[in-house]
Amino acid sequence: MVMKIKEVANIAGISVRALHHYDQIGLLSPTNTTEAGYRLYTDDDLELLQQILFFREIGFPLKKIKEIIYSPSFDRQEALELHQKMLVEKRRRLDQMIATVEKTIQHMKGDIPMSNKEKFEGFDFSENPYEQEARERWGDQAVDESNAKLANMSKEEQSDLSKSMNAIYTKLAALRHDPPHSEEAQTAIQEWYVFLNKMGSYSLDAFKGLGQMYVADERFTKNIDQFGKGLAKFMCEAMAIYADTHKKQD
Structure with missing residues (x-):
């Protein structure tokens, strides 16, 4: 199955401009193009895009992502397992931030005391x-x-x-x-x-x-x-x- 660039942008939640940029810097070039020059993405391309976006989510710069995913030693499964661990940690931080917001609301209502240190937990x-x-x-x-x-x-x-x-x-x-x-x-x-x-x-x-x-x-x-x-x-x-x-x- 092949998809056009706009379809890929919609399904991945990123902009067409970003996909053009990925192609220009050699980070993600579509496997096929039409005679008219339209980009066509395969399932393998989409898997690679998913990996790129996982790295983006945890803060890696594009240049570093390119170095990693095109390295002969790159192990996709190992990378996904690492992503999972980092995202779980991110969720833990968000849970802590939510708890701080809830405590702050209670504090503002006068229901509980709150120290200055507690006000910044999770940041x-x-x-x-x-x-x-x-x-x-x-x-x-x-x-x-x-x-x-x-x-x-x-x-x-x-x-x-x-x-x-x-x-x-x-x-x-x-x-x-x-x-x-x-x-x-x-x-x-x-x-x-x-x-x-x-x-x-x-x-x-x-x-x-x-x-x-x-x-x-x-x-x-x-x-x-x-x-x-x-x-x-x-x-x-x-x-x-x-x-x-x-x-x-x-």
């Missing part, structure tokens, strides 16, 4: 839950670099990274009632820009776009505003000012 910034959206907006480079650096870090280094991130959020939260163009706000937002660029390669436009996503996507807003209501909006405005100001200086 893990070593993974980016919006990776696909970031890739679609700005391409793979910054995200792939971030993933590669995270993959080479020890658990202790990842923990230190998370603490640094939280410290910047906390500092910005304390400034969120100040004008976003103030010197203090711009100094703090520069720390955030520098921090992000330690993990990847974020241009000023990407930095500004990320800030816009903080308010456009309620998941970002809720996550960030846990450090202080209105923080996402403040960061969005401060990031836009920072980007525009420094683009003029370049």
